[in-house]
Amino acid sequence: MKKLALGFVTAIIVLPIGCMAYFVLGFSEIRADAKPSTLETAILQSAVRASIRRSAAGILNPPPASDDAVIAGGKLYVLGCQGCHGDLGGAYQENYDLYPAPPQLPHFGTQYSEPELYWIVKNGVRMTGMSAYGPFYSEKELWALAAFLRRIDKLPPEMIEKIRPKKAGKNT
Amino acid sequence: MKNFIAGFVAGTLVLIFSTLIYLRLGLVDVRSGVPVPYWTARFLYTCTHASVARNAPKLQNPLPENDETLIAGGKLYLNDCVGCHGEPGKAPSDFGATFYPPAPQFPRVGTKYTEAQVFWAAKHGIRRTGMAAQGSSYSGPKLWSLAAFISRFPNLPPKVLEEIQQNPAK
Secondary structure, eight states: OHHHHHHHHHHHHHHHHHHHHHHHTTOSOOOSSSOOOHHHHHHHHHHHHHHHHHHTTTSOOOOOOOHHHHHHHHHHHHHHTHHHHOOTTSOOOOOOSSSSOOOOHHHHOOSOOHHHHHHHHHHOOTTSSOOOOTTTSOHHHHHHHHHHHHHTTSOOHHHHHHHSOTTSOSOO | OHHHHHHHHHHHHHHHHHHHHHHHTTOSOOOSSSOOOHHHHHHHHHHHHHHHHHHSOOOOOOSOSSHHHHHHHHHHHHHHTHHHHOOTTSOOOTTGGGSSSOOOOHHHHOOSSOHHHHHHHHHHOOTTSSOOOOTTTSOHHHHHHHHHHHHTTTOOOHHHHHHHHHSOOO
16 A cells, blocks of 8 residues: 555656656757647647636627628738738638647637637737737727637628728738 | 556556646636746746757858848848847837747847757747747748847847848848
8 A cells, every 4th residue: 555655656756857857858849830749739729728718708798799890800800810810711721830820710710709709819828829919909909800700701702802802902 | 566556557647637637627827918937937948948959950050151141131030020029229029028938039138049049940930939930931041141140139240230220121
């Protein structure tokens, strides 16, 4: 019985120290231009999702957004987000320059609710390329972005045309 | 001995499962725009340095060591890096501060990395940070000029800084 307890305690002490030593000695791969493994993605993505669900739980659903708000949010997306998250109305292309890769929202949409999207844009996601935009956008803009992102993969073409008029040049 | 091994295995399983449960319950704070606690920052920077030191090949910068190289790198820096890493002679970047970990402000603090390491980090990016790999956007020589420029912060020749600020690349 004593031996059992000793083995248990040894594992609890040695494993965390071993893990830390692995990182401190520089054995971990650090390059960003690679595709994360399925296991890593599964574990970390569910952790992020759970944390966001928990953090944004107290935020009330906003009243249904008007078309104008969605368009305003879309314009913010075109200016500030699509460099990493994919061109609105553009061809789907995965971006493996950042690790983890930023989700290609126009193609896949999002599982998050509007309050959660508002929270993510405002606070960012730690240890990813997603910085916090709270200091740069007003509350109104954050909610407009959230409303737009919620609908990003289901927008009718006329809405996309209003957000991103074709005649206004190739890129903004 | 058998009991010891059984205990060790049990401890291992408990650690793994409690970590997974902790993650799964959403107990990890994922907010980005907050200061990194001192020891966390020490740990992260130490690990990053160690990994770069271990993995980056010790190459010689193939470009001539002159002001022209620095100016070419500086123009690239002003075009593409200042948004997060800060502009020489200006206040630190507010945007760079909203990442977790935040983007290092090279013009103020310089860098501990060698030229070859800056080249490698710029080319491949740094995993689990906002630092994207630039290898798909810039050629090797361009990244070498950038590495020469960045590794000389904060002691760049004033002539070079003047030149890049007066004649930025389009």
